[in-house]
Amino acid sequence: MLQLPLNEKLVFYAVLAVYMLAGGVAVRQLAAGGEKYKRLLTALIALGVSLQSVMLIFRAVSLGAFPLTGLFESMIFLGITFGLVYLFTSIVVSQIWFGSAMTWIMVLLVVLSAKVASPVAGKYESATTPWGIAHGLAMILGGAMIAFSTASAWMYLLANKRLKQKQIGKVLGRMPSVAKLQKMNVFGIEACFVLVSFGLFVGLGLAAIEIRMDEKTWSQWLIDPRTVLICLAWLLLAVMLMLRFFARLGGRAIAYMTIVAFFLIIFATVGVVMFCGTIHD
Incomplete structure (x- = not known):
């Protein structure tokens, strides 16, 4: 991850921070036993998805092609997709355990993305x-x-x-x-x-x-x-x-x-x- 270009590094650090905060909010939501933090959790996931989309845009510009040429790009796209699944299904399924479980999986995906983060390798x-x-x-x-x-x-x-x-x-x-x-x-x-x-x-x-x-x-x-x-x-x-x-x-x-x-x-x-x-x- 430290080898990423400066603009990608800053955005990805922001992605990590947002999802770690979302994971903490998910834990707090379970401890509170209600949906008091649902709006905050949804806003954090939406922000995380937006930041990951910015990462893909940076990659697409660098590659001059659709950004699916490497594992890191694929993991980012997977995180975006799962985040969108969460945002849409949370409209229908409002129970706190569902939101918390989905959030923890997104945190796992982001951590795994950090493990394989690397600069653009080529097209x-x-x-x-x-x-x-x-x-x-x-x-x-x-x-x-x-x-x-x-x-x-x-x-x-x-x-x-x-x-x-x-x-x-x-x-x-x-x-x-x-x-x-x-x-x-x-x-x-x-x-x-x-x-x-x-x-x-x-x-x-x-x-x-x-x-x-x-x-x-x-x-x-x-x-x-x-x-x-x-x-x-x-x-x-x-x-x-x-x-x-x-x-x-x-x-x-x-x-x-x-x-x-x-x-x-x-x-x-x-x-x-x-x-x-x-x-x-």
């Missing part, structure tokens, strides 16, 4: 093509949907636990109903599966083009850690949906599997860069 040809942009957007939106689904799954597990312990006062009015959380979880899984399926299909075509140009081989693509992890996450999503609709798998099992899929995708996005390496540009 890749594939990123300037419509299919390259479609591939990047599909995978990023899929990441946003699995993050939304994970927040819903975590709240479902928490609500279910408290109801079993007969702590009804800690559930009613503080988080959506168990049935609603389960529907939100499944919706996120379905959306993620569709988007990741499209992203994998387009990515397969882009890989075939690079192989024809003798830049990489099929074996390199197939054993790449990011490819393997994304395919595992996609298979897990497919299994969840099949078990959900054909075997009527319970909400708890779906929730736990959702969290596993989320960490697979997050590690595929950030972890492989930090620990394994990847041939993905």
